[in-house]
Amino acid sequence: MSTDDLILHHYDGSPFSEKVRLMLGFKGLAWRSVKVPVILPKPDVVALTGGYRKTPFVQVGADIYCDTALIARLLEARAPAPSLFPADAPLAPLLAQWADSTLFWTVIPYTMQPAGVSHMFAGMPPEALKAFAADRAPFTAGLQRQTVADASANLRAYAAALDAQLADGRAFLFGAAASVADFSVAHCLWYVQRGGPVAEILAPHTHLRAWGARMQAFGHGRPERMDSAEALAIAAGASSHAPTQVLPGLGFEAGQAVTVTATDYGRDPVAGTLVGLSGDEVVVRRTDPRAGTVHVHFPRAGFQIKQDTQENKT
Template identity: 70%
Template sequence: MSDLILHHYPSSPFSEKVRLIFGFKGLAWRSVHIPAIMPKPDVLALTGGYRKTPFMQIGADIYCDSALIARVLEARQPSPTLYPASAPLAVPLAQWADSALFWAAVTWTMQPAGVSHLFNNPAPEVMKAFGADRAAFTGSMRRLTLADATAQLGSYLGSLAAQLQQQGGPWLFGGTPTIADFSVAHALWFIRRGGPVAEIIGRHAGLNEWLDRVLAIGHGRSEPMSSAEAIAVAAAGAAGGHAFCEVGAGLGFEPGQAVTVAATDYGSDPVAGTLVGLSADEVVVRRTDERAGTVHVHFPRIGFQIKKEQSA
């Protein structure tokens, strides 16, 4: 049985990105379905406050953010690679897709026709609960208007279609998929789930065919797992140690400092703990939960802020 545990829910776009990467790398994994909205007590037991979806667990190590998860899976299974040397712009394109393209896609899809299709004509109380959760989740973040999203999305999709045509290959950077294909695909996958609003993709030559190719990769091999079982895995794994990490010199922090780590865009609930790992790419905090035991929670540096605290 695989030690890779993905905590996700079926309609989560960033989860679809990671599920497709599992498929691309031919990896087996265990699937824990989590709630789409708060409360999420089992999630918080593992992450300490981070509530974006998905996150990945390996024993008592918790990996937050799909960009970091992709790097961990690349280290686990280097071939086929997500980061070919022939496509140095794949990573910044993926970062753009995970932010600007994603929010334009979400705003476009969440217009009434898309919502009705996504939620199968939801009851008013369902949408009220979902809306309240997402309002708290995005906080003071400035959201696009539908008019702005429409204009931006049309421009973005046109550029992606032109990139595919110019490359002449089946993928965004030619003959092989990269991290950029998976980051772009999850945003377009969400639009396609919106039913009638998905016609915007078809306006741009080649995009539907490219999206079909990405989604045909599939999700690899998964087995269901309960959140209680995952918490027990973390508690047992803590006794066996954690993935190696250390606090690098000259980065402004010292090992053992009390810190908080929080996303800088949305879902910015801080995670408090003791600093045990820091590099140019990753920050790791140690925290203890009465059920999950002592876990190490990993975050990427891009998109997250570290702050020193008075006590852990």
């Protein structure tokens, strides 16, 4: 066991976790697998992240990487080939951003219609289903969700466009090589497939379904189980962090007490001391009695930084 191990904190049914699992498979990486609870309470998650509730996140020693856009960059730095960001696909990160937001929030209400819910949660006791719904309600509070009718119409249009993109025989969305965009679309359509009968919406799109099979063929790399207590011990025992710096001219200074909050959903602020800031990333230092001193990393896009007037640096 090493403080340099990639530790993915995830759960089986999480679509964004599937995105990361497939990227790990694409790069053929070994990784440690920590299963997190599907609903609150999540005390070990909070100890490591400071309250960030979205799944998944990746831990390397005492560095915690949140959001799959940033995790993709981390994996790219760890294993540059094959690349998630091929030089001939400069628009791939933009399509990935569209898929992780617009496509994702079309797929969720579409798949969570009664027929999809019945299939995905078959055998789950009614009280567990109610607990899941109660947990997610505040998590998405304030988010304007599509109706099933609107989501159905939009998903048909998106699936047709993606199928047309693949109709010339290309293997992946931008050509012969997969990119981060493929993985962002793949996890959304993987979730639709989990909905059983509602997945029929994809049936007419033969190019898209064949592409989906190619994506799943990447597999999940080389996972090895680890429990959350071991992950906490690794964080607490780490003697260093990834290098960071606060670049000038970005509105904040090193050492400031700040909060970092997602701008879409799961808007639980993470408070800490600013130790890293660039055009792409923000990093805060925080201390937990069990996890020790950790650096929590977020992408700059999709997150808001504010000075913490409460001076809460824990």
